[in-house]
Amino acid sequence: MWTSCAAGHAHWGRHGAAGLLLARDGTALLQLRAGWAHQGGTWSIPGGALERGESPLEAALREAEEELGLSSDVVDVRGTFLAECGGWAYETVLAEPLGVVHTRDRAESDGHRWVPADDVDALPLHPAFRKAWDDPDGVIRAFVAGTSSAAA
Numbered sequence: 114m115w116t117s118c119a120a121g122h123a124h125w126g127r128h129g130a131a132g133l134l135l136a137r138d139g140t141a142l143l144q145l146r147a148g149w150a151h152q153g154g155t156w157s158i159p160g161g162a163l164e165r166g167e168s169p170l171e172a173a174l175r176e177a178e179e180e181l182g183l184s185s186d187v188v189d190v191r192g193t194f195l196a197e198c199g200g201w202a203y204e205t206v207l208a209e210p211l212g213v214v215h216t217r218d219r220a221e222s223d224g225h226r227w228v229p230a231d232d233v234d235a236l237p238l239h240p241a242f243r244k245a246w247d248d249p250d251g252v253i254r255a256f257v258a259g260t261s262s263a264a265a
């Protein structure tokens with residue numbers, strides 16, 4: 114559901130939104146949004162609106178399962194990045210995989226791959242993810258670049 118923030122923008126998710134950024138070996142797991150979805154044809158992380166009473170972490174893990182079939186059992190949360198806008202918030206959950214990750218394209222996904230941090234800039238990114246990725250503090254970029262190989 115669309116909602117407006119105090120700055121007058123339209124944002125998706127009445128209670129805010131969240132996404133899961135899984136990174137390993139200097140790469141980030143990105144998803145190509147299906148053509149029919151909002152901002153289809155752009156790359157982003159699995160994520161979406163918080164449901165009533167749901168925490169950002171719960172929402173991020175639920176969306177990752179719904180969109181990429183990712184089991185929360187393999188997700189090791191390392192931190193979060195909060196982007197606020199006029200009282201509305203999008204929380205990016207920063208995580209590394211525990212062991213082998215199995216993914217498949219499900220709802221709203223036309224593909225996914227592990228993208229090296231240096232290659233993310235060149236992709237057509239979803240505007241919200243672009244904004245988070247290009248944040249002046251570079252929190253997400255630094256997190257991805259600093260990850261090492263997962264024990265597999």
Ligand SMILES: [Zn+2]
Pocket residue numbers: 118119120121122123124198199201
């Ligand atoms: Zn706003």
